[in-house]
Amino acid sequence: MGSAFLVSHGLRPDVELTTLHLGPPSAPKAVRMRSQELKHLNPDERSSAMLLEKALATPTTGPVWQTSTPGVQVARLGLADLLDGPVVVLREDGDDVAKATLPPGALYVLGDHLGFTPDEDERLSARTVARVSLGPVSLQADQCLTVLHNHLDRRRA
């Protein structure tokens, strides 16, 4: 999670990360973090875990974002509720991210090690404008975010 936000001396501007939590006891829960307001995120794993833990422990009355700590909000929302605008799906069999056409303002979607369900796949497909691969080696999720940022940074430079 830290890899979405942290750079050498602070936080990246304008990053929004939403994690989707689909396990018991109260799925679905979405946790949204925005770098502009984010506080208490340090490079150690423990600070990321604390922010997430506090968010998931915050009572959610439904599909309304509740702030748990500065820059962190939680709501009872699933994948379908979160899709809005163009989607770029990260997939190992996708086109090379270094060469793909990527629209501005896209939502980048990264699955977990189980992949997407058929229902999730269908909902994603309806909005997907690109399926991209980050490279020839399968990485851990946090490494994926670091590599994705590098390739997006290169486009902006």
Place this chain on the structure above:
Amino acid sequence: MGSAFLVSHGLRPDVELTTLHLGPPSAPKAVRMRSQELKHLNPDERSSAMLLEKALATPTTGPVWQTSTPGVQVARLGLADLLDGPVVVLREDGDDVAKATLPPGALYVLGDHLGFTPDEDERLSARTVARVSLGPVSLQADQCLTVLHNHLDRRRA
């Protein structure tokens, strides 16, 4: 440190990472890790810290590598002792890693936030074949290793 070795389902083959510890009480100390023999390295920071702690606590009788845990060795060696073969220095003002000429078997050198001393710079320069930048944004050290691997993976693919 984990980012040098870990990928989605295990360890990268053929990675060798040496960290140089120049603080008191017994500088210089070099800790060398080799993925082929490495054990007990998990994705959590704590496992990396434990391996490093054990290595630094292992008595070193001089410039001879002592094994602290499988795949991890420690010796009383400084930068000059570790340089051998071509060196590629990671620098923010270097050439783009995606386009630079990189010799096989090079040692990639990443400084800390203080940079190199004039003496270190001189020793490095004598062996440096390329100075490369990873991208337009300054990253944390572990992120640098992830991005460097991505660009090297792309060359090998």
